[in-house]
Amino acid sequence: MKMRNRRAHLCADRATALSCAGIPLLFLILCSSLISTAHSACAAPAGRRLQGAASAPDRLLQSPTDNYVAGMEFIESWQSKRMPLKVYYKPGSDIPGFDPKYVDEAKAACQEWTRATEGKISFQTVDEAKDADIEFNWTTLLAPDLEHKMTLGATWPDTVGGEGIVHARIAILTTLDKRHVSLQAMKWAAMHELGHALGLGHSLRPSDVMYKDVVILSEVKGGDKEILPTSPNICLTSRDRTTMNVVYAAKKIIDDIRAKGLDKRNTCHDLCRAAANCMTNGDSGSAIIVLNEILRLDKTYSVASENLMAAYYNCGAALYNKNLNAEARQVLAKAINIGKTVGDQNRLNAIVAVYRNCQGN
Numbered sequence: 056m057k058m059r060n061r062r063a064h065l066c067a068d069r070a071t072a073l074s075c076a077g078i079p080l081l082f083l084i085l086c087s088s089l090i091s092t093a094h095s096a097c098a099a100p101a102g103r104r105l106q107g108a109a110s111a112p113d114r115l116l117q118s119p120t121d122n123y124v125a126g127m128e129f130i131e132s133w134q135s136k137r138m139p140l141k142v143y144y145k146p147g148s149d150i151p152g153f154d155p156k157y158v159d160e161a162k163a164a165c166q167e168w169t170r171a172t173e174g175k176i177s178f179q180t181v182d183e184a185k186d187a188d189i190e191f192n193w194t195t196l197l198a199p200d201l202e203h204k205m206t207l208g209a210t211w212p213d214t215v216g217g218e219g220i221v222h223a224r225i226a227i228l229t230t231l232d233k234r235h236v237s238l239q240a241m242k243w244a245a246m247h248e249l250g251h252a253l254g255l256g257h258s259l260r261p262s263d264v265m266y267k268d269v270v271i272l273s274e275v276k277g278g279d280k281e282i283l284p285t286s287p288n289i290c291l292t293s294r295d296r297t298t299m300n301v302v303y304a305a306k307k308i309i310d311d312i313r314a315k316g317l318d319k320r321n322t323c324h325d326l327c328r329a330a331a332n333c334m335t336n337g338d339s340g341s342a343i344i345v346l347n348e349i350l351r352l353d354k355t356y357s358v359a360s361e362n363l364m365a366a367y368y369n370c371g372a373a374l375y376n377k378n379l380n381a382e383a384r385q386v387l388a389k390a391i392n393i394g395k396t397v398g399d400q401n402r403l404n405a406i407v408a409v410y411r412n413c414q415g416n
C-alpha cells in the first residue's frame with residue numbers, strides 16, 4: 056500500500072529488550088533543556104497567551120507509544136474549513152472483477168474515520184469527479200511501476216504549501232495476482248488508503264490499519280481464489296485513531312496561527328511557542344508536526360531544529376523504554392539526522408548511544 060514518491064521505512068529486525076538504565080534521566084535533561092531554549096528564543100510578549108495544546112482540552116495523546124506520529128515517513132492534513140470532504144466513487148462496472156459492494160466498503164471506511172475523529176473529519180458524496188476532494192477508483196492496474204509488485208492500493212495526494220492536502224486520488228485493485236479482492240480485503244484497503252488520503256503515513260505495528268502489509272493471500276474452498284486479510288475483524292486501532300486526532304489537533308494549532316496573517320518570522324515564533332507548549336504537556340507528537348511546519352517555512356530556524364531533535368528523541372526514548380526497539384530505532388534515526396545539522400555533539404552522542412542500544416540482535 057505505497058504512496059507514490061514516498062518511501063516507507065520498515066524496520067523488520069527483531070530487537071531484544073535491553074536495559075533502560077539511565078534513559079529517563081537523559082530524557083528529562085535533554086527535554087527540559089531544549090524547552091527552555093525555545094522559551095528564551097521565543098518569549099511571548101507580556102499579556103499574550105501562549106498558543107497551543109492548552110487550548111485543546113479534547114486531546115487524546117500523552118504517550119508517544121499511543122500513536123505513531125513520530126515514526127511516519129510523511130505527515131500531511133486537510134484544513135478544517137475543507138470539511139466535509141467531497142468524495143467521488145467512480146463506478147467500476149467496466150472494470151473486470153469490480154463488485155458494486157466495494158463502494159459500500161469505501162463509504163464505510165469514510166464513516167470509520169469520521170467516528171474515529173468524532174466528526175472532525177467528515178465526508179460528503181458527490182456525483183462528479185470534478186467536484187471531488189477525494190476520488191475512489193477501482194482498477195486492474197495501479198500504475199506501470201506497481202504492475203509486478205504485490206500492492207493492493209495506492210494514493211496520490213496533492214499538497215499546497217501553507218494549506219496541506221488539496222486533492223487525493225485513491226486507486227484499489229479489483230484483482231491481484233489472479234485472485235479476486237474480497238470485500239473484507241477491500242474494507243481494509245479502503246480504510247488504509249483513506250488514511251493516506253487524509254495525511255497519515257505507515258505504522259510499524261502489524262495490528263494497526265496503517266501498517267504497510269496487512270493482507271495475505273488465501274484461497275476460498277470450492278470457489279474462486281480470493282485475497283483475504285489475516286484478521287476477519289478489520290477496524291481502526293486505538294493507535295490509528297489517536298494518530299489521526301493528533302495530526303488534526305496539530306493542524307488546528309498551525310492553521311489558527313497562520314490565520315493571524317503574521318509575517319514569516321512572527322508566524323515561526325508563534326508556532327515555536329505552540330510547539331514548546333505541546334512538549335511541556337508531554338505531547339511530542341503534536342510538537343513534531345508543528346516544528347516540521349516551522350522548518351517548512353524556514354529551514355534555517357535553528358530552535359525548531361533543536362526542538363524537533365528533542366521531540367523525536369523523547370518519542371524514541373519512550374518507545375525504547377517499552378522495549379519497542381524497532382519503532383524506537385526508526386524514530387531515533389530521525390533525531391540523529393537532525394542532530395547532525397544542529398551541531399551539538401554531546402546531545403548527538405547521547406542519542407546515538409540510545410540508538411545503538413536499540414540495535415536488534
Ligand SMILES: [Zn+2]
Nearest residue numbers: 056057058267
Ligand atoms: Zn500504505
